[in-house]
Amino acid sequence: MSLQLDRVPRKKVAIVGSGCAGIAALWALNRTHHDAYLFEAANRLGGHTNTVEWRQSKFKAMVDTGFAVFNTATYPNFxxxxxxMNVPTLKVNEPTRPIEMILDTSPDNSIFQWAWASLRAMLGQGGNLFSLRAWRLIFDIVRFNQFSVDLLREDDVYGSSAMSEKTIGDYLYREGYSDAFRDDYLIPLMASVWCTSPDEGVLDLPALAFVRFMRNHHLLSTMAEPGWRTLEGGAKSYIDAVMRGFPPNHLFLKTPVKHLTNDETGRVRLHLENGKTEVFDHVILATHGDQAYQIIEPSATEEEKAIMSAFKSVERTxxxxxxxxxxxKRRDAWSSMNSISLSSPWVHRDIAGKSLTYNMNIxxxxxxRAFGDVLVTMNPIRPPRPETVQGRYSYAHPVYDSATVRAQKVLPRIQNTRGISYAGAWTSYGSHEDGFTSGLYVAKAHLGARLPFELVDSASRQGEHKLGLVDLFLRAIILLIQVFVIDFFGRVLKGSRVKSLVHANGNANGKKSSWR
Structure with missing residues (x-):
């Protein structure tokens, strides 16, 4: 329950970190009588919100290299x-998730590519209309969208303890989803949504958290898609709006915090890398989870260590x-987001050679016409041609596993203790909305900030997923196709392979005996 502002004494508050959580907390506290200070280790504000210049001859455009788009359905607080704040936004005119795909292979079969486009475009190119792989991919997308929500019902019946240890990789294997669906749809999809590399960790994510995130973000709807938008002039425009009028002597860029301690009165001492020490009544650690742990570790309680040590992050380029x-290869197949992977799609491949490219023109x-092709590639599988590169950037992203989910559930135990609050996308599902909401929440709940709107719990706002008549009919059709088409041909093909192997071994043995 939030505190009433008039009951909260004026406090000197430090916000460590200027990503979405730190900026949100600062905006909320700017509306209070508290005295807020902002510390940032980098030489700029924003964290993943990084708008840079793109130069082409005499033209200049602002491009987002980190956080770039949001949607109206799943970012309610943002x-x-x-x-x-009257920050102008623009509509993104193309779909920004892989409902259907265009499949394309290079002549030497060393590269597999797809773009996120329409079903008609996918089936109308490259012989995909007659490709069993393409049709199986579409079938598995529809099947996953319909049946994965059953995991949430299982959790209601058996409890989180029974479900929390199962990974999404385990679920896909148990339910018999195709390699194409796993490697060429689900992994790139989650990499784009969570802004992580497609090559690491996605299959180890807890299945329950994975599906709940997808449902809450409208990613399990086969046909409908929320309206996606981008900020006019770049995402940095919302940070500029917040910082307008903020006292310059309260902002400390290039000032890393080494660690913190409490003095004898309970106030928090920030020990800076430059050797200075600043004292505050309250500190909001709006950094990555593992960075927050490093800051509190020297003075942390055993409970704080047990919880915060579970949060980790990884750097992405x-x-x-x-x-x-x-x-x-075909420009008419270009979309807003495009995935590329090394090796052929027709044989088993390691997913390590994957990258995701955002078409910033779209x-x-x-x-x-004025700026040429403007692309942002996450986790390049090989270096882009040097003459085409205008910038390289590194961003840390949360790593999610079962230990992370358990730690998130008990994080409230240490919130607002010792004068310390924790905020960041890592406290929830990792989206910009999650980080922004966490910053608003700690300012409101721990420091009495009054927001000009009702704070929405974006993690649980959709409630129970109920099946309608259309869902039941579609499920029946899917099950019939699964049993009488997919499973039947799977058994036939498996039997054919066994016979071929037996025949081949027999011939080999016969030849060997004859040779003897």
Whole structure:
């Protein structure tokens, strides 16, 4: 329950970290009588919100290399904030998730590419209309969207303890989903939504958290898609709006915090890397989870150590470039987001050779005629051509596993203790909305900030997923296809392979005996 502001004495508050959580907390506290200070280790504000210049001859455009798009359905608090601050936004005119795909292979079969486009475009190119792989991929997408929510019902029946240890990789194997669905749809999809590399960790995510995240973000709807938008002038525009009028002597860039301690009165001492010490009544650690742990570790309680040590992050590289070899070979197959992987799609492959490229011409309305191809690639499978590169950036992203989910559930035990609050996307599912909401929440709940709108719990707002008549009918059709088509042909093909192997071994043995 939030405190009433008039009951909260004026406090000197430090916010450590200027990502979405730190900026949100600062905006909320700016509306109070508290005295807020902002510390940032980097030489700029924003964290993943990093808008940079793209230069092409005499033209200049602003491009987002980290956080770039949001939607009106699953970012309720962020959207309301933008409206309150009169920050202009633009509609993204193309789908930004892989409902259907265009499949394309290079002549030497060493590269597999797809773009996120329409079903008609997918089936109308490259012989995909007659491709069993393409049809199986579509079937598995529809099947997953319909049946994965059953995991949430199982959790209601058996409890979180029974479900929390199961990974999404385990679930896909148990239910018999195809390699194409796993490697070419689900992994790139979650990499784009969570802004992580497609090559690590996705299959180890807890299945329950995975499906709940997808449901809450409208990613289990086969046909409908929420309206996606981008910020006019780049995502940095909302940070500029918050910082307008903020006292310059309360902002400390290039000032890393080494650790913190409590003095004899309970106040919090921030020990800075430059050797200075600052004292505050309250500190909001709006850094990554593992960074927050490093800051509190020297003075942490055993409970704080047990909880915070479970949060980890990993660095990812993003490259701003114009190398179109990262896009599908056919320009009419280009979409807002494009995945590329090394090796052939027709044989088993290691998913380590995957990268995701954002077409910023589409996402941010950047005219190609004036600026050329403007691309941002996450986790490049090979370096883009040097002459096409205009910038390289590194961003840390939360790592999610069963230990992380358990730690998130008990994090409230240490919130607002010892004068310390924790905020960041890592406290929830990792989206910009999650981070922004966490910053608003700690300012409201721990320091009495009054927000000009009702704070929405984006993690649980959809409630129970109920099946309608259309869902039941579609499920029946899917089960019939699964049993009488997919499973039947699977058994036939498996039997044919066994017979071929037996025949081949027999011939080999016969030849060997004859030779003897």
């Amino acid at each position: 959207v309301t904030f933008l409206e309150r 993003c490259v701003l470039h114009s190398d179109i070899s990262y896009m599908p 996402l941010q309305h950047i005219p190609r």
